[in-house]
Structures are given as structure tokens and as C-alpha cells.
Amino acid sequence: MRFHTRKWIKPQDLNPNGTLFGGRLLEWIDEEAALYAIIQLENPKTVTKFMSEIDFKSSAKQGDIIEIGLEVTKFGTASLTLKCEVRNKMTRETIISIEKIVMVSLNEQGKVKPHGKTEIEYVKDRLK
Numbered sequence: 001m002r003f004h005t006r007k008w009i010k011p012q013d014l015n016p017n018g019t020l021f022g023g024r025l026l027e028w029i030d031e032e033a034a035l036y037a038i039i040q041l042e043n044p045k046t047v048t049k050f051m052s053e054i055d056f057k058s059s060a061k062q063g064d065i066i067e068i069g070l071e072v073t074k075f076g077t078a079s080l081t082l083k084c085e086v087r088n089k090m091t092r093e094t095i096i097s098i099e100k101i102v103m104v105s106l107n108e109q110g111k112v113k114p115h116g117k118t119e120i121e122y123v124k125d126r127l128k
């Protein structure tokens, strides 16, 4: 799994208990998965279709740094399936893990569109 993004927990990210608000974390995960899938599939019209069970194992507090990791588990016809883990850099604990996030590639009309991809591509190779 590669951890692409770090976030610094700020006052606006907290719930009334003073810990990281779960909805904020899910927003960050969804955006991270969307950005990753859009770049991999080379299609800005890529949407979140499915997210499996969410289990908050630990939390984070103001000032903590967290990191969001993603791993591709399957290239489908129009879908890309990812696995996600978020870790607290301060406590080294896992905050959340999501076994399955399915992103789907769409065409201009919003209909499912096969992406034709079968493996991870790296930007440096695309630039050659």
C-alpha cells in the first residue's frame, strides 16, 4: 500500500468530543480515491460506486498528522477496486481500514464506460 497524502488535524476537523470528525475523514478518503482513480483511468468522469464496511479503530486529535494509503486490488471492465488504510503518524495506530472501494468510469452521458486499463501506470512512464 502506498501512502500518498498526509493531513494535519486542525480545529475545523474536530467533532464536539475534540477528536477527528468521522465525516471529514470519509470526505478525505473519497477525494483521495477519486483522484487516484481519475489519474489511473485517465478519465475525469470517474465516480465512487461502492464502499464496504467502515470501522473506526482509533482516532486522532488536533495537531496529529494522519496519512491516507491506497492499493489497487482489481482492475475491472469499467471499475477500479481499491483498498484503503488511514494511519495516525503520531500514535502509529490504524484509524480506519476499508477493504473495498469501487470506482467506476463513465462516459459524457454518465453511462458506464470500459476503461481499457489492466495495470497500474506511473506518471513518469507516461511522460516518456
Ligand SMILES: CC(=O)SCCNC(=O)CCNC(=O)[C@H](O)C(C)(C)COP(=O)(O)OP(=O)(O)OC[C@H]1O[C@@H](n2cnc3c(N)ncnc32)[C@H](O)[C@@H]1OP(=O)(O)O
Pocket (backbone or CB within 6 Å): 030, 034, 046, 047, 048, 049, 050, 075, 076, 077, 078, 079, 080, 102, 104, 106, 110, 111, 112
Ligand atoms: C467521487 C464522487 O464523489 S462521485 C459521486 C458519488 N457517486 C455517484 O454519484 C455515482 C452514482 N451512481 C451511478 O451513476 C451508477 O450507479 C453507475 C453509473 C456508477 C453504475 O451503474 P450500474 O448500473 O450499477 O453499472 P453496472 O452494473 O454496469 O456496474 C459497473 C461496474 O460497477 C461494479 N459495481 C456495480 N455495483 C457494485 C456494487 N454494489 N459493489 C461493487 N461493485 C459494483 C460492477 O461490477 C461493474 O464493474 P465492471 O465494469 O468492472 O464489471
